[in-house]
Amino acid sequence: xxAGHHAHESDELCQAGMEAYTRALRAGRIHTREVDxxxxxxxxxxxxxxCDDTQWLRPVSPAVALPRLLVGVEDGxxxxxxxxxxxxxxxxxxxSLAPSRSRASSASGISVxxxxxxxxxxxxxxxxxxxxxxxxxxxxxxxxxxxxxxxRPVEQGFLxxxxxxxxxxxxxxxxxLATLAHYEHLQGNVEVRTLDELPQRLFIFDQRSAMIPTxxxxxxxxxLSHPAxxxxxxxxxxxxxxxxxxxxxxPVPLPAQDGVTVRQRAIAGLLIEGHTDSEIATRLGMNVRTxxxxxxxxxxxxxxxxxxxxGYLISQSGILESDA
Numbered sequence: 001x002x003a004g005h006h007a008h009e010s011d012e013l014c015q016a017g018m019e020a021y022t023r024a025l026r027a028g029r030i031h032t033r034e035v036d037x038x039x040x041x042x043x044x045x046x047x048x049x050x051c052d053d054t055q056w057l058r059p060v061s062p063a064v065a066l067p068r069l070l071v072g073v074e075d076g077x078x079x080x081x082x083x084x085x086x087x088x089x090x091x092x093x094x095x096s097l098a099p100s101r102s103r104a105s106s107a108s109g110i111s112v113x114x115x116x117x118x119x120x121x122x123x124x125x126x127x128x129x130x131x132x133x134x135x136x137x138x139x140x141x142x143x144x145x146x147x148x149x150x151x152r153p154v155e156q157g158f159l160x161x162x163x164x165x166x167x168x169x170x171x172x173x174x175x176x177l178a179t180l181a182h183y184e185h186l187q188g189n190v191e192v193r194t195l196d197e198l199p200q201r202l203f204i205f206d207q208r209s210a211m212i213p214t215x216x217x218x219x220x221x222x223x224l225s226h227p228a229x230x231x232x233x234x235x236x237x238x239x240x241x242x243x244x245x246x247x248x249x250x251p252v253p254l255p256a257q258d259g260v261t262v263r264q265r266a267i268a269g270l271l272i273e274g275h276t277d278s279e280i281a282t283r284l285g286m287n288v289r290t291x292x293x294x295x296x297x298x299x300x301x302x303x304x305x306x307x308x309x310x311g312y313l314i315s316q317s318g319i320l321e322s323d324a
Contacts, residue, residue: 024059109226119221126205136167139198159188166191170285183248193244196266264298268314
C-alpha cells in the first residue's frame, strides 16, 4: 500500500484520495498510476477515463460528484434504520427468554437496568411497593413539563396511600413555573427543598431500595437493594436535606449576606477553584448566560475590573467564610 494511504471503510473517502482528487482538479487530469493506491476515487465516481488517452483520468466536477455521494450516504442510513428495526423485532421475541437482571447481580443487591422503558418500569414497581417515603434528588435545574406530566399519576397514587415524598432540586428550579404548578397539583405530604449543587439523580424507596443513573444520558441505571448501600445513600440524602432551603409548600427566601446572594457565593467558590463559566453553569444547573450575569454582578459588588482581580477580591472579602 502506498505511503499516506490507509485501509478504510468502503463508503469513506480517505485523505490520500482527497489529495489525489485535488491534484486532478487543479491539473485537469491525473495519470492512472497515481490513483492505483486510491481506488475509492473511481468507486465514488470522482474520476472518469479520458476518452483521448486511457492512461489518464479526468476529475468529475465537485458540484456533480457531491449530490451522488450524498445519495449513497442517505441510502446507507436508510439501510441501517431498516436493520435496526429488524433487530428490534427479532430480539423482542427473545426478551421473555432472559431475565432483566442477572442472578449474580440480584444476589449482591445490585442490578443493572438498560433502556428507559425498563428503568421506568422499575421505578413504577418500587413506587407501588413503597409504604412510607420516597426521597428524590433531581439535579440540573428546571424539569421539562412533559416529564412532570408523565410522573404525576405514579406520584399521586403513592401520596393517596398516605406516603411522604421529599425532593431536592437546585436553586434554579425556584424560577420554574411548571415545577411549582406540578407540586400544587399533587395532594398529600410533599416537601421540596433546593441547593446550589447536587449529586446525580437519586431515588430512595422506604430505605429498602434505591436507584441511580450511571451516566448523563440516564438510559442505564443501577438498582440497589443491599441494606448497607441504601443506608449510606439515605444518610447522604438527609445531610443534604438539612442544608437545603425549603421551596414547597412554604417557600423560604434564599438568604443574602452583605448584598451577596447564596447563588453568588456558590459562584464565587467555583471561581476560586478555577472553573470556567460553562463548568459553573453546569454545576449550578443554569445556562451560561445566567452564570455570566451573576459573575458580572459579583464583580460589580466587589469592584473588580478583571477575572484575575475578581478571584483575589473574593478571597479577601470573606464572603465564603460562612460556607466553611
